[in-house]
Amino acid sequence: MAQYTRVSGFVGLITLQNPPVNALSAPVRQGIVDTVQRALSDPEVKSVVICGQNGIFCGGADIKEFGTDMFGPPLIPMIHAIEAANKPVVAAIEGIALGGGLELALGCHYRIAHSKARLGLPEVTLGLLPAAGGSQRLPRLIGVPAALNLITTGRHVTAAEALQLGIVDQVTDHNTVDAAVKFALRVGGQSLDARRISTYPCPQQPDLDALFEDVMQKVRQSARGAIAPVACVQAVRAAATLPYTQGMEREKELMATLFTSGQARALQYCFFAQRAVGRWKMPNGARWDTSKPRPVHKAAVIGLGTMGRGITVALAQTGLSVIAVESQEKQLMEAKQAVSGMLERGAKRRGVAPVLDRISYSQDIQAVADVDLVIEAVFEDMALKTKVFRQLSAVCKPGTLLCTNTSALDVDQLASETPNPELVVGMHFFAPAHVMKLLEVVYGSRSSPEAVATAMQLGKKMGKASVAVGNCRGFVGNRMLKLYLEQASFLLEEGATPELVDGALEEFGFPMGVFRMSDLSGLDVGWRIRKGEGLVEPGMASGQSARIRQGRRYSPLGDLLYEQGRFGLKTSRGWYQYDKPGSRVARSDPWVHSFLEEYRARHGLVARNIDHQEVLERCLYAMINEGFHILEDGIAAGPEDIDVIYVFGFGWPRHRGGPMFYADMVGLAKVMEKLEHYHQAHPDVPYLQPSNLLRKLVASGSPPIHTWGEVIKKLHSQL
Numbered sequence: 001m002a003q004y005t006r007v008s009g010f011v012g013l014i015t016l017q018n019p020p021v022n023a024l025s026a027p028v029r030q031g032i033v034d035t036v037q038r039a040l041s042d043p044e045v046k047s048v049v050i051c052g053q054n055g056i057f058c059g060g061a062d063i064k065e066f067g068t069d070m071f072g073p074p075l076i077p078m079i080h081a082i083e084a085a086n087k088p089v090v091a092a093i094e095g096i097a098l099g100g101g102l103e104l105a106l107g108c109h110y111r112i113a114h115s116k117a118r119l120g121l122p123e124v125t126l127g128l129l130p131a132a133g134g135s136q137r138l139p140r141l142i143g144v145p146a147a148l149n150l151i152t153t154g155r156h157v158t159a160a161e162a163l164q165l166g167i168v169d170q171v172t173d174h175n176t177v178d179a180a181v182k183f184a185l186r187v188g189g190q191s192l193d194a195r196r197i198s199t200y201p202c203p204q205q206p207d208l209d210a211l212f213e214d215v216m217q218k219v220r221q222s223a224r225g226a227i228a229p230v231a232c233v234q235a236v237r238a239a240a241t242l243p244y245t246q247g248m249e250r251e252k253e254l255m256a257t258l259f260t261s262g263q264a265r266a267l268q269y270c271f272f273a274q275r276a277v278g279r280w281k282m283p284n285g286a287r288w289d290t291s292k293p294r295p296v297h298k299a300a301v302i303g304l305g306t307m308g309r310g311i312t313v314a315l316a317q318t319g320l321s322v323i324a325v326e327s328q329e330k331q332l333m334e335a336k337q338a339v340s341g342m343l344e345r346g347a348k349r350r351g352v353a354p355v356l357d358r359i360s361y362s363q364d365i366q367a368v369a370d371v372d373l374v375i376e377a378v379f380e381d382m383a384l385k386t387k388v389f390r391q392l393s394a395v396c397k398p399g400t401l402l403c404t405n406t407s408a409l410d411v412d413q414l415a416s417e418t419p420n421p422e423l424v425v426g427m428h429f430f431a432p433a434h435v436m437k438l439l440e441v442v443y444g445s446r447s448s449p450e451a452v453a454t455a456m457q458l459g460k461k462m463g464k465a466s467v468a469v470g471n472c473r474g475f476v477g478n479r480m481l482k483l484y485l486e487q488a489s490f491l492l493e494e495g496a497t498p499e500l501v502d503g504a505l506e507e508f509g510f511p512m513g514v515f516r517m518s519d520l521s522g523l524d525v526g527w528r529i530r531k532g533e534g535l536v537e538p539g540m541a542s543g544q545s546a547r548i549r550q551g552r553r554y555s556p557l558g559d560l561l562y563e564q565g566r567f568g569l570k571t572s573r574g575w576y577q578y579d580k581p582g583s584r585v586a587r588s589d590p591w592v593h594s595f596l597e598e599y600r601a602r603h604g605l606v607a608r609n610i611d612h613q614e615v616l617e618r619c620l621y622a623m624i625n626e627g628f629h630i631l632e633d634g635i636a637a638g639p640e641d642i643d644v645i646y647v648f649g650f651g652w653p654r655h656r657g658g659p660m661f662y663a664d665m666v667g668l669a670k671v672m673e674k675l676e677h678y679h680q681a682h683p684d685v686p687y688l689q690p691s692n693l694l695r696k697l698v699a700s701g702s703p704p705i706h707t708w709g710e711v712i713k714k715l716h717s718q719l
């Protein structure tokens with residue numbers, strides 16, 4: 001919908017009306033076409049202003065329309081008609097002008113933005129390109145390098161940067177629509193010959209071929225297999241080398257490939273999944289819209305190891321007062337220095353002042369007496385955490401929320417150590433906690449809806465994708481990861497090398513393969529977790545029972561490397577070798593290859609050829625199958641929760657949507673059949689057996705992912 005009014009006697013004012021972001025749905029496009037026509041045919045009207053209602057210009061094409069039978073007037077002719085108009089059209093940009101919204105503004109003859117507005121062409125993040133002329137107009141307006149930067153990254157720019165780049169003509173701190181109307185009155189009747197961007201030649205660029213070659217190489221490298229960034233470069237190249245009409249043809253051609261691609265579907269799914277996880281619900285019926293979060297002004301962090309330091313930084317950067325507690329003096333001093341460094345570097349990057357004075361440090365847990373929320377981040381040991389929770393219960397004011405940053409331990413057990421278990425939740429951050437965008441908010445069986453709502457809201461304020469999950473060993477992320485890691489080790493036993501496994505996973509789109517990741521996080525970390533699970537005993541790694549533990553297949557390879565002091569990056573030896581401790585450049589290590597050969601010989605294992613496909617199927621399908629168990633158990637409320645966790649916390653390539661979306665894309669029947677095949681080949685790996693839910697979904701004809709909830713509900717009602 002678009003409203004039309006005549007203002008100041010001579011200006012036709014068109015207001016886009018489609019809350020919340022005035023997306024260009026079919027009725028909005030129809031409204032624009034009709035109102036522009038009306039303004040142009042009214043002899044009293046000398047100029048036109050286009051704005052959006054509620055202080056928002058336009059959030060772009062309506063993403064919900066993609067993948068449906070689109071009707072209504074198409075964007076390109078609509079924007080052409082505006083550009084071709086014989087009366088000046090001014091875009092009054094408040095709030096946002098994104099995607100098709102900015103393309104609409106680029107079709108106008110002038111653009112005036114409010115100083116707080118943000119502009120951008122984020123189509124690439126949805127697996128698309130700015131195909132309503134944006135890829136052809138923007139380079140003509142601001143030059144090839146700047147346009148390439150904006151279009152291939154999808155980043156938003158401030159009004160100030162937009163003015164500097166030449167995207168907007170004027171920035172105002174006052175009422176943007178009033179400023180635009182005034183401007184429109186002034187330019188009414190002036191020639192528009194120099195105002196139609198499509199008629200501009202693209203600004204000359206020395207050595208265009210070298211520029212595009214360089215950009216293409218960089219884009220391909222960072223895209224990790226995503227096709228949209230590459231298509232964006234190709235479209236801008238068309239703008240730089242072809243006349244406008246031919247450039248538009250190329251834009252259309254490239255868009256046609258992207259529009260129906262699986263990657264675009266995956267990225268658009270991620271967009272909505274990211275928003276859906278905010279609408280959390282618990283199995284007991286508590287939900288986001290009926291649970292009120294408590295205000296949190298002052299927080300405490302207990303334990304200043306790597307995680308505690310990152311959490312302290314994240315809280316302080318969110319504007320909270322933080323009390324950081326560490327009982328060991330030396331550790332406290334080191335932490336203070338490290339936290340200050342992180343805050344200073346972060347502030348420098350963002351061009352703001354560091355917030356060092358928001359944090360006070362103490363060795364004494366009594367210092368947390370008046371905080372609203374505590375995040376415990378001590379060593380991953382139940383006895384130690386229990387002790388801390390008992391102390392906190394004695395020290396904190398009534399009603400303080402007690403959160404644990406455990407990555408796997410039982411939140412209910414910790415809650416049972418306190419007189420108010422309803423105030424206990426898990427807040428599972430991912431390292432480095434001030435950088436990584438994921439937070440698992442773990443509710444226990446007695447966590448109150450208010451406690452969950454508070455942790456979720458705090459996570460959102462910290463800029464994290466926060467996902468509410470149930471309590472079980474490893475929660476969602478680590479529970480699935482365990483099987484992925486195990487399969488990777490089994491593949492080494494069967495004949496693969498770390499390079500082969502990592503190569504397959506990196507080709508799939510992970511930023512690093514499982515063994516490079518293990519070297520980075522430290523083989524000692526994995527060893528300690530397995531020890532905590534009773535899987536590791538000294539000497540056991542090479543004994544008779546080495547490859548069967550707790551009644552099922554086990555690979556002691558990681559333990560053997562640990563016993564050799566190969567902890568990964570920190571010791572410059574792990575699954576790979578590194579030039580020096582901390583170096584990130586992984587080089588193949590012949591020692592590891594001989595070690596694997598000797599290991600196989602010792603255990604009578606015959607190496608066979610393993611290809612990339614098997615690596616992907618074994619590692620990913622095992623993890624996906626566990627995802628179905630998690631849904632069945634009600635630990636995650638829906639597949640979106642699992643997918644957001646994997647995309648934001650585990651480097652799952654966003655253009656593949658997350659593990660559960662990927663399973664849907666591959667086909668549930670195929671995933672099930674492969675799991676059955678691998679389970680038959682490895683009967684000592686029980687988790688390769690397809691889950692009930694997967695079987696049920698396949699039996700119901702593999703319904704699309706957004707309807708799995710109904711099958712899950714039915715399954716629960718039968719239990």
Ligand SMILES: CCCCCCCC/C=C\C/C=C/C(=O)SCCNC(=O)CCNC(=O)[C@H](O)C(C)(C)COP(=O)(O)OP(=O)(O)OC[C@H]1O[C@@H](n2cnc3c(N)ncnc32)[C@H](O)[C@@H]1OP(=O)(O)O
Binds near residue numbers: 061256
């Ligand atoms: C064969 C070829 C066929 C060719 C067909 C051609 C058609 C296309 C032609 C041209 C290309 C143009 C493409 C585009 O424009 S793609 C869209 C580009 N725009 C964006 O990517 C913006 C996406 N939105 C955001 O980034 C943010 O939502 C925000 C910054 C606008 C606002 O952020 P915030 O205030 O944090 O609110 P939410 O993110 O929570 O959003 C609120 C609510 O609004 C929904 N929403 C947002 N943007 C859109 C949109 N563009 N379309 C539909 N819905 C949108 C969002 O989903 C939230 O709702 P909820 O999911 O129900 O919570």
